Amino acid sequence: MAVEVRLPNILRPHAGGQATVSTVGSTIGEVLKALVAEYPGMAGQLVTETGEMHKFVNVYVNDDDVRYLDKLDTKVTDGDTVSILPAVAGGGF
Amino acid sequence: MAFYNNILELIGNTPMVDVSELSPNPRVRIVAKLEGQNPGGSVKDRIALAMIEEAEKDGRLSEGKVLLEPSSGNTGIGMAMVCKVKGYRLRIVMPANVSPERRQLLEVWGVDQIIESPGNEGSNGAVRLARRLAAEDPELVFLYQYANPANPRAHYEGTGPEIWRDCPEVTHFVAGLGTSGTLMGVGHYLKDQNPAIKVWAIEPPSGEMVDGLRNLEDGYIPPIFDEQGGAELLDNKTIVGPRDSIEWTRRLRDVGVFAGISSGAVLAGAARCASRIDEGVIAVVLPDGGWKYLSTGAWTDDIDLVTERAKTTIYF
Numbered sequence A: 001m002a003v004e005v006r007l008p009n010i011l012r013p014h015a016g017g018q019a020t021v022s023t024v025g026s027t028i029g030e031v032l033k034a035l036v037a038e039y040p041g042m043a044g045q046l047v048t049e050t051g052e053m054h055k056f057v058n059v060y061v062n063d064d065d066v067r068y069l070d071k072l073d074t075k076v077t078d079g080d081t082v083s084i085l086p087a088v089a090g091g092g093f
Numbered sequence B: 001m002a003f004y005n006n007i008l009e010l011i012g013n014t015p016m017v018d019v020s021e022l023s024p025n026p027r028v029r030i031v032a033k034l035e036g037q038n039p040g041g042s043v044k045d046r047i048a049l050a051m052i053e054e055a056e057k058d059g060r061l062s063e064g065k066v067l068l069e070p071s072s073g074n075t076g077i078g079m080a081m082v083c084k085v086k087g088y089r090l091r092i093v094m095p096a097n098v099s100p101e102r103r104q105l106l107e108v109w110g111v112d113q114i115i116e117s118p119g120n121e122g123s124n125g126a127v128r129l130a131r132r133l134a135a136e137d138p139e140l141v142f143l144y145q146y147a148n149p150a151n152p153r154a155h156y157e158g159t160g161p162e163i164w165r166d167c168p169e170v171t172h173f174v175a176g177l178g179t180s181g182t183l184m185g186v187g188h189y190l191k192d193q194n195p196a197i198k199v200w201a202i203e204p205p206s207g208e209m210v211d212g213l214r215n216l217e218d219g220y221i222p223p224i225f226d227e228q229g230g231a232e233l234l235d236n237k238t239i240v241g242p243r244d245s246i247e248w249t250r251r252l253r254d255v256g257v258f259a260g261i262s263s264g265a266v267l268a269g270a271a272r273c274a275s276r277i278d279e280g281v282i283a284v285v286l287p288d289g290g291w292k293y294l295s296t297g298a299w300t301d302d303i304d305l306v307t308e309r310a311k312t313t314i315y316f
Helices: A009-015 A028-038 B044-057 B074-086 B100-108 B119-136 B150-166 B181-193 B223-227 B242-254 B261-276 B291-296 B303-312
Strands: A002-006 A020-024 A057-061 A081-086 B016-018 B028-034 B066-070 B089-095 B113-117 B172-176 B198-203 B236-239 B280-286
Touching: A002 A028, A020 A028, A028 A057, B016 B150, B028 B150, B028 B261, B044 B074, B044 B150, B066 B074, B066 B119, B074 B089, B074 B100, B089 B100, B089 B119, B100 B113, B100 B291, B113 B119, B150 B181, B172 B181, B172 B261, B181 B198, B181 B223, B198 B261, B236 B261, B242 B261, B242 B303, B261 B280, B291 B303
Parallel strands: A002 A081, B028 B280, B066 B089, B089 B113, B172 B198, B172 B280, B198 B236
Antiparallel strands: A002 A020, A057 A081, B016 B028
């Protein structure tokens, strides 16, 4: 599956400054693995050594946070947009 | 009860109104709780009063004390109203890029000081600066809405029971995620009554607000979200962007509900929920009224223009 991944500012230097990169994978876990394979600077920033998603990273398929779907096993299909965002103090109202 | 001894007695017990004509699914009703009906104008009156009265009880707060709080608006305004009535002084740390009405309202209530944090750091920046200032001056009373258990408790004891009383047929609860107080308090209360109820969190896109982050370790999860088991409580978390938020704010207007832009975001999320389920009743919290957003032109200006403006203004 070919998916588009939107990177936050802080990860862009690891991808030659690109805001959006294309990658492949049929689950979020595979997509993140492919990203790290292509841009090794992201190693350890997305998934921890124990294979969990990094606490301060939120990953969305289209607009849904994968933590509340199937986490790293969340399926992606052709044309999906994956967004990686740091956890911040929401709107804070 | 139609007679009150004090304006603070009017906080809470807000009305719920059926806005199902906005539901994209005829088998799903949407019922909205109008928190803009609180005397200070938002849902945050509830936690402002709860946090302040808790601090009075445990002795942290007494005559002559000065409070400090990070807020992008509504909590600051609610606390300013409560502090005016109770005679406390208040300093608010607020991002520079909030709608001007929020600043004007803090001035109306006569807060001691409005301390600006960098706009591109969003609420994160306000939280960081407030924590630093509080650490530097232990005389300040720092109630810190993101970590104060009185915040979710106000919703567990107030907002949640009110929704259950007025809408016991609720199957889904949808609200915005900021400090997470509303979601944790109402979410836990409703699931305690009926574990089948699903809880959806709506977030604004962090967009430019994350530009101030230098690395992921600067990330922030509100302590109350962690302490209350937010990751286990929520059934879904979804982002609603500014255009959708403004379009749904206008749709609310079309059925006579004049609500703020974050209310539009919540309604957009509820509509998304409605289109994914077969049938049900979705209860939503609309955090405030539209008054504080008149200057954004949200209802009257060209939608493209308003959407662009919303990207650089904190409206959630």
